[in-house]
Amino acid sequence: MSRSGFRRAAVSLAAVAVIAGAAGCQGSSSNGGGGGKKAGSGGVAAVSPIAALRAAEKKTEGASSAKVDGTMVMGSAMSTTMSGALGWADGVTGTMDMRYTGGTMADAMKQAGGDGAVKARYLSDAYYANLGDALAAQTGGKHWIRYGYADLSKLMGASGDVMKDQMQNATPDKGVKALLASGDVKKVGEEKVRGVLATHYSGTVDVAKLTEKTTALSPDKLSAFKEQLSKAGVTTEKVDIWVDKNDLLVKKSESGQLKTGAFNSTVFYSDYGTAASAEAPPASDTVDFTKLMKQQAGAS
Template sequence: MSTSGFRRAGVALTAVAVIAGAAGCQGGGSGSGGGTKAGSGGVAAVSPIAALRTVEQKTSGAHSAKVDGTMVMGSAMTVTMNGALDWADGITGAMEMKYTGGTMADAMKKAGGNGAVKARYLSDAYYANLGDALAAQTGGKHWIRYGYADLSKLMGASGDVMKDQMQNATPDKGVKALLASGDVKKVGEEKVRGVSATHYSGTVDVAKLSEKNAALSADQLKAFKEQLGKAGVTTEKVDIWVDKNDLLVKKSESGQLKTGAFNSTVFYSDYGIAASVEAPPAADTVDFTKLMNRQAAGAS
């Protein structure tokens, strides 16, 4: 695989973290947390802003969940994923992804892969296993390590955005965005994979984000605006579904990035699940920066 090919693969694989948000996917249902006790209980009994403040706190405090969903980023990728993530201190956990369309899937097929990727998120790095076919091009090592500190050096401003998303794309970010927008409405009661949920919707206009309603300080709001701005996001439609325990069970986001239109649908379930993960064996791992240097030396 050429150096440019590995660079493109690295960009796409690190971008996938948006969905664990982002990142950037999750399943319906939940297992912890108490409801808002006003009226009949749960988020349905209070105003949208008050309800979402409780949802943000409960979801943030739950720390972990099973995740599954789908993300489309313009012509770059269509990817499905599932796994378990912990956000008690940044993002850690393991996910399995399948690239089914876009230039990323095409590049993986040309390189001999089938679009399947196993991923591990640790505090300092993201690890990707692209299978046996691509391991043949990395000296037989299955795992590629992408150090978060290296992303800025490799990709500049876009690397800064990806680094932040990989480390901080927690499920409650969508709730915080709606709170900061001030544009939130209750759509109604719906079923999400058999679970009764309250649907909220709003449009996030980056230029109009305000700390008035947000669960964010002035500095946090400034950083949040900068993150969206670097990604080229000006407006974003966000829909969330919340169960009777004030926990997020589904999130849908759509908008426009510098690289094209994006949309994602993510489901959350089994809150509080153990999602610990270890780095792959060093003997089966190659660092992306070393791989880049090796490829560059071979091409010169």
């Protein structure tokens, strides 16, 4: 891979890591809202969808940590698998093993000698990615790249501000909150999720409107963010969640359309309360993303 190619891959990895790796804890903040239908009959959740989701929101938020695994596809750009443990008591913390299984991102990593595997560590202010020995050869022998959320916010413009807020305040219940805030919530029925009986809820979220409601972006940045969404082809997102008899989120699915193709993500949650922590890698084995960008730009 050329130096400029590696730089593009590093940028892509940063964006994808934030979206995919933290998919277990991603969503837009909200106090919820909307109305619900009267209680249905029998089953895991014989209450209105709104009441059931509010209970799930509260219970899931209070659980503080869980094991997370899932898959994500972003058009022709990439497909990944991921598994790990994440906590959200004070921002997202934890570890995740990710593998790029397809798309241009996986192809770029293979061309550089990598196998598509990435080890991730999430701390409250930054994300660390280890791309393996082959790619370390292009970072001065350092295995870990540090992506500071504040730096990514500057790099990605208005969408970076939204991302920074989500990463520093993310919890799995935010997907529930987004569904509540959409005003479009329905109970689909009862289904088995990996052998566990759960209630399935579904709705459609207007991404731009939800962001306008739930972030503190200035009018200029909000306008810029909407423009970025428009260029990417993002309008609405379908959100499906499954809640067990203990009011805990056990599965979340998100899908939508980008100009580069379909986007879909499926995440499973289990073992709530599991230990989830992470430490910053040794400084001697870490290069900062901003420094790497400057070095690559100077060498191009």
